[in-house]
């Protein structure tokens with residue numbers, strides 16, 4: 001079985017995003033970028049399935065700027081076998097990414113596509129679901145456990161109030177949640193080896209996909225600044241204060 005893992009280059013999760021002065025978006029100039037954390041979990045899961053002898057090849061794919069090659073090299077250094085970059089300088093919405101992935105699935109025919117549950121920059125949580133719908137394939141989203149069993153995969157999902165396990169017929173789509181695994185760090189020898197692994201660069205046009213945006217961002221603004229708290233002497237003072245503030 002082949003596993004396809006889409007990985008997105010996003011602003012590093014440790015960086016505090018700054019909104020551009022003109023309110024058109026987040027300032028990404030000179031900001032550290034990394035692989036979307038949920039996608040690291042997806043790469044790790046694919047590697048574990050391969051290590052368990054249940055997959056033969058892992059293909060990492062990214063839709064993004066030339067710099068997204070770094071993200072793909074990270075996936076290769078972790079243990080992916082081969083990578084494909086669909087290079088574009090425009091921002092690509094989940095539907096367009098899903099359409100490109102659909103075309104790659106048609107070419108590569110993977111038994112599993114493992115995506116992150118969401119990209120931490122747009123927080124869309126849409127691409128995996130859209131891909132499953134476009135392909136007409138079963139989906140197990142927010143996975144906290146993935147078990148391949150012959151021609152099926154059991155996916156334990158984190159849902160409100162507990163865990164749900166669904167059994168999907170392969171080929172299928174899975175999206176990862178935070179508790180699925182702890183991604184490994186790439187060792188130095190593997191980082192060196194990754195430089196020699198195959199990385200193909202293509203464009204959306206190669207797959208006949210129109211990536212023109214369907215959405216228009218009207219405004220991006222900083223969240224309201226939190227006001228400092230106040231200390232009160234006792235319960236009476238607290239009640240008085242709450243009444244003053246109109247919350248009691």
Ligand code: AMP
Pocket residue numbers: 006007008009036038039042061062063064092094097114115116117118119120122123124125126127128
């Ligand atoms: P989203 O629907 O944007 O929250 O993204 C969900 C998942 O889809 C991500 O965790 C990635 O696995 C995948 N994905 C989204 N955008 C891209 C992209 N530009 N390139 C590769 N994978 C992507």
